[in-house]
Amino acid sequence: MPTPELSDNPMDFIKNIETILNDTLEIISKCVETDELKTIGPLVNGKKSPLIALRSKLKDIEPGARKEVGKVLTDALDKVKEIFEEKELELIRLAELNFEKSDLTENFVALNPIYSPTIGALHPVTLAQMELEDIFIAMGFNVMDGPEAETDWYNFEALNIPKDHPARGMWDTFYLNSKIPETILMRAHTSPVQVRVMKTYEPPIYTVMPGRCFRRDTPDARHLAIFHQIEGLVIDKGINFGHLAGTIEQFTTNYFGPNIHARLRPAYFPFTEPSAEFEITCTICGGDGCRTCSLTGWIELGGCGMVDPEVFKAVGIDPEIWTGFAFGFGIDRLVQMKYSLSDMRDLTENDLRLLLQF
Ligand code: DAH
Numbered sequence: 001m002p003t004p005e006l007s008d009n010p011m012d013f014i015k016n017i018e019t020i021l022n023d024t025l026e027i028i029s030k031c032v033e034t035d036e037l038k039t040i041g042p043l044v045n046g047k048k049s050p051l052i053a054l055r056s057k058l059k060d061i062e063p064g065a066r067k068e069v070g071k072v073l074t075d076a077l078d079k080v081k082e083i084f085e086e087k088e089l090e091l092i093r094l095a096e097l098n099f100e101k102s103d104l105t106e107n108f109v110a111l112n113p114i115y116s117p118t119i120g121a122l123h124p125v126t127l128a129q130m131e132l133e134d135i136f137i138a139m140g141f142n143v144m145d146g147p148e149a150e151t152d153w154y155n156f157e158a159l160n161i162p163k164d165h166p167a168r169g170m171w172d173t174f175y176l177n178s179k180i181p182e183t184i185l186m187r188a189h190t191s192p193v194q195v196r197v198m199k200t201y202e203p204p205i206y207t208v209m210p211g212r213c214f215r216r217d218t219p220d221a222r223h224l225a226i227f228h229q230i231e232g233l234v235i236d237k238g239i240n241f242g243h244l245a246g247t248i249e250q251f252t253t254n255y256f257g258p259n260i261h262a263r264l265r266p267a268y269f270p271f272t273e274p275s276a277e278f279e280i281t282c283t284i285c286g287g288d289g290c291r292t293c294s295l296t297g298w299i300e301l302g303g304c305g306m307v308d309p310e311v312f313k314a315v316g317i318d319p320e321i322w323t324g325f326a327f328g329f330g331i332d333r334l335v336q337m338k339y340s341l342s343d344m345r346d347l348t349e350n351d352l353r354l355l356l357q358f
Helices: 010-029 034-045 050-055 063-111 124-138 166-170 191-200 241-256 309-315 331-338 344-348
Strands: 149-151 184-186 205-214 226-236 262-269 272-281 298-307 323-330
Touching: 010 034, 010 050, 010 063, 034 063, 050 063, 124 205, 124 226, 124 241, 124 331, 191 205, 191 226, 191 309, 191 323, 226 241, 226 298, 226 331, 241 262, 241 272, 241 298, 241 323, 241 331, 262 298, 272 323, 298 309, 298 331, 323 331, 331 344
Parallel strands: none
Antiparallel strands: 149 184, 205 226, 226 323, 262 272, 272 298, 298 323
């Protein structure tokens, strides 16, 4: 930093002080590391500081102006000190932050080699959904999608579940506080997508519809409040219950392998007649009977049946010409069975020890 030529004229002296002050502050502001700040310390704040050197020249100023010039010089020195200390703190804080940042990753990876940075993996439920789509595509189905927020009509009414129908209790539903007159809810199953497909496309229809569903359920070992289902719908001429049973058996062995089978048990759903629940061989005991399957050897996976003519009427398909079957089951339950997980909630905990196995 060049020392401006000194003058004992008070106005020039003050100008000098201001010039040196500005140069000094600029030098401080350009520092990006504490080491750098230490190096310039004597120059801006210590023995080599041109401002401090000015002190000894004060005596050359005429006595009447000396006090005022002295004050300007003291203020300038105070300013340098203050800005220097602020900068010091800022750089120390920055250094600490950088240290913590690199320290965290280094220690984490060093202590847990199994967690070395990777690009991550798909969740087992996502993988299962993709695999199911492939299985059904190979069986001649296509894949479709529908909205997660639905109207009451698609989720219930069109599926032959009118407002006061007791079967509404089978789906404990989340309702949305929407401003429009129509009731909007989070779909409680993927069955509303069948309605959308039937309203949009002419039969023949061979479609599966996977997606997220929502119910006001308390999560437990076999239930989640947000879960995944895959819905199936076949509509063609001459479709009968045998086609339904064959399709379910085929998909079960394609997904689980030849040792796992499906069976149907009579059940009730408002949108199918007749209706059935389908069960698969318990994967934990291989069908011998265990605690998970309550000693029956079978685990319930979903519901199915022949599409009720009332549903056909709601969507404008002639039940005298077309017949069809539908099914729906939980993908999370399927994954739980495939990997023998005793608690379904493990799928939502994001525990890397589980996720990294997929
Ligand atoms: N939507 C039903 C549920 O969530 C499952 C189901 C049953 C789907 C029968 C169907 C069906 O398509 O035909 O419990």
